[in-house]
Amino acid sequence: MRRGGEQEQPARSRARACKVCRCLLRHGALPLQEIVRRLELSPGQVKNSLLVLIQHNCVQAFNAPREALLEGLLQNGSITPAREEIRMNFNKLVFAHYVERCPKPEPFFDPLVDEQSTSSRKRAPKIPYIMEDASNANDSPLSSISGAKRKHNALEGDAELDSTIAENEVLWRANFEKFTFCLKKKFCADRKKPKLKVGTHPIWEAFFEASLIERDSNSVTSPINGIMERLGQKEGGTSMTLDHITRVLEELNCSPSSEDPDSFILDLSRIVEASRNEEIESLVRKKYGQEAFTIFRLLVRERGPVETDKIIDTTILDKQIVHGTLYKLWKDDYIDTERILSGTGTGTGNTQYFVWRVKNTFREQFIDNLCHAALNLRQMVNYIAELLLEGSKDDTKLRNRKNILILALTRHDDSLMLFQDF
Numbered sequence: 001m002r003r004g005g006e007q008e009q010p011a012r013s014r015a016r017a018c019k020v021c022r023c024l025l026r027h028g029a030l031p032l033q034e035i036v037r038r039l040e041l042s043p044g045q046v047k048n049s050l051l052v053l054i055q056h057n058c059v060q061a062f063n064a065p066r067e068a069l070l071e072g073l074l075q076n077g078s079i080t081p082a083r084e085e086i087r088m089n090f091n092k093l094v095f096a097h098y099v100e101r102c103p104k105p106e107p108f109f110d111p112l113v114d115e116q117s118t119s120s121r122k123r124a125p126k127i128p129y130i131m132e133d134a135s136n137a138n139d140s141p142l143s144s145i146s147g148a149k150r151k152h153n154a155l156e157g158d159a160e161l162d163s164t165i166a167e168n169e170v171l172w173r174a175n176f177e178k179f180t181f182c183l184k185k186k187f188c189a190d191r192k193k194p195k196l197k198v199g200t201h202p203i204w205e206a207f208f209e210a211s212l213i214e215r216d217s218n219s220v221t222s223p224i225n226g227i228m229e230r231l232g233q234k235e236g237g238t239s240m241t242l243d244h245i246t247r248v249l250e251e252l253n254c255s256p257s258s259e260d261p262d263s264f265i266l267d268l269s270r271i272v273e274a275s276r277n278e279e280i281e282s283l284v285r286k287k288y289g290q291e292a293f294t295i296f297r298l299l300v301r302e303r304g305p306v307e308t309d310k311i312i313d314t315t316i317l318d319k320q321i322v323h324g325t326l327y328k329l330w331k332d333d334y335i336d337t338e339r340i341l342s343g344t345g346t347g348t349g350n351t352q353y354f355v356w357r358v359k360n361t362f363r364e365q366f367i368d369n370l371c372h373a374a375l376n377l378r379q380m381v382n383y384i385a386e387l388l389l390e391g392s393k394d395d396t397k398l399r400n401r402k403n404i405l406i407l408a409l410t411r412h413d414d415s416l417m418l419f420q421d422f
Contacts (some may be wrong), residue, residue: 047393058365064241102171181217184422188271206230218269272422280366292325305355367419374412381405
């Protein structure tokens with residue numbers, strides 16, 4: 001029996017180590033507490049498994065206090081900083097407004113519950129005064145009621161003590177609005193960079209770097225002095241004059257602020273709106289070709305019904321190609337059509353023509369396709385991860401394919417963020 005137990009113990013250890021390794025391969029770098037939560041193992045078992053994997057160079061341990069703190073806030077919602085080694089990184093996050101203090105809960109009184117408790121007290125039956133022996137005093141209804149009352153008072157005292165502790169405790173949470181705004185600002189800055197003229201990149205970068213005041217979530221405001229200060233730190237920035245910087249900012253759709261004439265403001269919603277249209281137009285181009293992209297882009301820009309002849313004249317495409325392309329887009333619910341009759345009489349002089357417009361649901365359809373594609377990519381990545389765990393002769397090919405799928409999944413995540421979060 002002892003020898004069998006000795007053989008069973010290493011087998012269990014190997015099985016736990018395999019679970020830990022599989023978890024890290026599937027989800028990437030994770031803190032110890034997250035591995036324990038996902039695998040439902042004890043912290044000691046997970047630590048021992050990690051030590052075995054580290055000894056075999058399968059797992060690498062690293063320390064990232066600020067990232068771990070942020071991860072805890074994002075996953076748990078709130079956290080109470082206690083250790084001094086965390087406070088320095090924590091204060092940096094608070095100063096940058098990535099972490100904010102949880103507001104105190106407002107008092108809430110339910111009038112229905114209060115009325116029910118009042119009415120129940122009014123309907124409570126009166127208990128007669130009964131004289132009994134001292135030996136039976138503990139068994140009397142009065143004794144039981146008074147005992148219950150003492151117990152109720154004690155529980156109320158404990159609850160008040162707990163509430164006092166909770167009120168004195170400071171809780172913090174991740175500022176998701178700040179994270180979303182920073183991602184939105186970075187997205188807009190990077191999105192427009194390839195379209196900038198030569199020599200305007202330093203001014204564009206300096207404008208975003210000088211942004212210190214956040215008036216709302218749809219605009220970026222930067223003072224001209226801060227822009228010039230950031231430009232002085234870049235190559236060629238010191239030679240730029242104020243008139244040149246102002247002219248370039250206006251060309252980049254950065255207008256002077258109405259509240260502060262010495263500051264410039266950029267509307268991010270215009271860049272986001274244009275980027276959304278470009279995403280859908282890009283899908284149309286990949287699926288139907290350049291002609292469909294040109295026609296669909298025209299309909300999106302017009303934002304209303306467009307006659308067939310106007311589409312032909314504007315796009316300078318062959319008539320047969322336009323008709324065929326319009327039919328494909330209409331069949332797949334990207335656009336809608338309507339027949340218009342011209343003339344007021346019923347004679348043969350009446351003519352008819354068709355107008356075309358983009359459907360109002362084309363964005364919802366695009367987002368739905370994105371979600372389905374992301375789900376399929378995630379399932380394929382998980383399947384390849386399972387094959388790698390089982391072992392295969394084509395490990396190199398599988399890893400390359402997995403990396404390609406992960407890049408595609410990241411691209412889909414960026415598109416989903418553009419449509420749903422920005």
